[in-house]
Amino acid sequence: MNFIKENNTVKKAVVKLVGLVTVATAFGQLGIHAKAMAVRPVSAQVATTVGKHTTSKYQKRQDAVKVRPAYRTTVYRAYDLVDGTVGSNQRINFKTKYRLNQLNVMYVDHRMNIDNAVYYHFTTTTGQKGWVWRGYTQAYTPKNAVRNRKAIKKTVYVQPAYRLKTSNKKVYNFKVVRKHTNFISKYKLNKFTKFKVTKQMTVKNAVYYYVTSAKSKGWVWRGYTTPKKPLINTYLATEIKQIMNNHHLRGKVLVINGKQNNRDLEGYGYANYGRRILNNKSNVLYQGASLQKAMTGAMMVQLITESQKTSHKMSQNTAISRWYPNLTGARNITVGNLLTQTSGIMDSNSEKVPGWQLSEQQAVNQAVSRINRVGVSSKSYHYNNDNYILLAGIIRAYTGKSYEYNLQKRIIKPLGLKHTYMWNTVSNKYVKARSYKFNNKNYQQGVNPNNKLLSYIIGAGNMYTTPNDYYTFERGLQNGKILNYADYQYLTGLKTRSGNGYSGGMYVRHNGNIKVVYGTLAKNHVGNWVQLTKTNGQGIILFTNQSNSADDVKQAGYEILSKFSNQFDAR
Incomplete structure (x- = not known):
């Protein structure tokens, strides 16, 4: 470190000396006394400029200290060192820089002796620098323990939820002393999109990355980042939030805009208000409700295709008396009738909460008993969960395996879905979104998922998923991972389809170019809305855990879609 400070006094002294020597030479006759008179003032001035204080024992030091309470007044000072070079046996001067009442915690990087007293060179968290006498300080240990420090090399991206203008998440600076540190705010995280990572360590039991972006450097919590490049429409975030607020909705929305080759996944509000768990958390799961019916329909088409190579062939025209003789x-009811809700089943208790939790077989048996009590009406469109509960029973009977096993083997595993589970297989690391109503204010009448009800509606609405996973499923209906294009055409073009276009768990409209589905559950405030083009290139998947009506959810979906596409104007 060099604390040399240019001094005009030195310059003037040198100039004066040169002038005097020139004059003496010119006259050539000055005596010893005259020469002494010319040199002494210069010598005195140079001595004063070089400095009064001697330094020694200059060395590096990593530590943290605080100002002792007795010296936190306006009297005591920290200094700059001027008029010299810092190091052993150098002469310097002091220049007051700060009063100690302006300082608190100081991070030390060097120490040395000045006139046999020890001084620390420090930097504060706000960037103040200087020298302070050790006697003014006392030891200081930051409060957060640091461990597992190591070098790594990777690239990470800021998660979309933390890139919003309203996000207050931070990048920090850590000064580690004796394996302890404090959090020192440095930047707002929403200024960044991508980081280079060179180090990581654990602070307060959370892993932090040391990141670089252009000239900005600091530490960021690993949970704010993702190793995968997000596909986002950041320009939509503010408008989506406004639309959600206008309709008092809370939840998560995935917008797909194939023309721009990107997606926008946004979470709004709380998944659990009491526990302050946000919807933008990646471990939040939502009740799939009736969106599950398309998965059940897809599995039935798989079985129909597989059966063609056996002696037990079936098709959409097969009567369900093969499995339900009683x-x-x-x-008079075919598999196709169940898939298109045209069986005539009119059971009004298909979403009534039972008195106990049911097994899969009990759920199917109770559906049969309810239908037998009520009877069957004419074979026109009547939406009823029983149609898909019976389809789940057929899947069980035909494969000899549970519906849960088939969902895992035929849908979840082939598609690599990481956030889709049956109601009774969700692990504790996930949060099941609690549902609410807006009643003059948000988060009223909170309801937790009812496991008795979910056990009751097997195949018709008893799974959990996320918008991203459900979009992967929709793509899998045509890309060969669960169905090929011909199978998809079979699923959505069933002969028993009514005029409203319901086929295989979805409403297929506008000459097959648009598919939509809405999902809700009795005694819950869940509202899920899916609207996609046939090719899945554009659309919306909206899962809400606060909604007052289906109309609010659908209208919000239409308004969001209208921001980037005119393909959905016709409803």
Whole structure:
């Protein structure tokens, strides 16, 4: 470190000396006394400029200290060192820089003796620098323990939820002393999109990365980042938030805009208000409700295709009496009727919460009993969960395996879905979103998922998922991972389809170019809305855990879609 400070006094002294020597030479006759008179003032001035204080024992030091309470007044000072070079046996001067009442915690990087007293060179968290006498300080240990420090090399991206203008998440500076540190705010995280990572360590039991972006450097919590490049439309974030607020909705929305080759996944509000768990957390799962019916329909088409190579062939025209011989009207109801909700089943208790938790077989048996009590109406469109509960029973009977096993083997595993589970297989590391109503203010009438009800509606609405996973499923209906294009056409073009276009768990409209589905659950405030183009290139998947009506959810979906596409104007 060099604390040399240019001094005009030195310059003037040198100039004066040169002038005097020139004059003496010119006259050539000055005596010894005259020469002494010319040199002494210069010598005195140079001596004063060089400095009064001697330094020694200059060395590096890593530590943290605080100002002792007795010296936190306006009297005591920290200094700059001027008029010299810092180091052993150098002469310097002091220049007051700060009063100690302006300082608190100081991070030390060097120490040395000045006139046999020890001084520390320090930097504060706000960037103040200087020298302070050791006697003014006392030891200081930051409060957060640091461990597992190591070098790494990777690139990470800021998660979309933390890139919003309203996000207050931070990048920090850590000064580690004796394996302890404090959090020192440095930047707002929403200024960044991508980081280079060179180090990591654990602070307060959380892993932090040391990151670089252009000239900015600091530490960021690993949970704010993702190793995968997010596909986002950041320009939509503010408008989506406004639309959600206008309709008092809370939840998560995925917008797909294939023309721009990107996606925008945004979470709004709390998944659990009491526990202050946000919807933008990646471990939040939502009740799939009726969106599950398309998965059940897809599995039925798989079985129909597989059956063609066996002696037990079936098709959309197969009567369900093969599996339900004791069901009223079963001989006149086909697999296709169940898939298109045209069976005539009118059971009004298909979403009534039972008195106990049911097994899969009990859920199917109770559906049969309810239908037999009520009877079957004409074979026109009547939406009813029982149609898909019976399809789940067929999947069980045909494969000899549970519906849960088939969902895992035929849908979840082939598609690599990481956040889709049956109601009774969700691990504790995930949060099941609690549902709410808006009643003059947000988060009213909170309801937790009812496991008795979910056990009751097997195949019709008893799974958990996320918008991203459900979008992966929708793509899998045509890309060969669960169905090929011909199978998809079979699923969505069933012969028993009514005029409203319901087929295989979805409403297929506008000459097959648009598919939509809405999902809700009794005694819950869940509202899920999916609207996609046939090719899945554009659309929206909206899962809400606060909604007052289906109309609010659908209208919000239309308004969001209208921001980037005119393909959905016709409803």
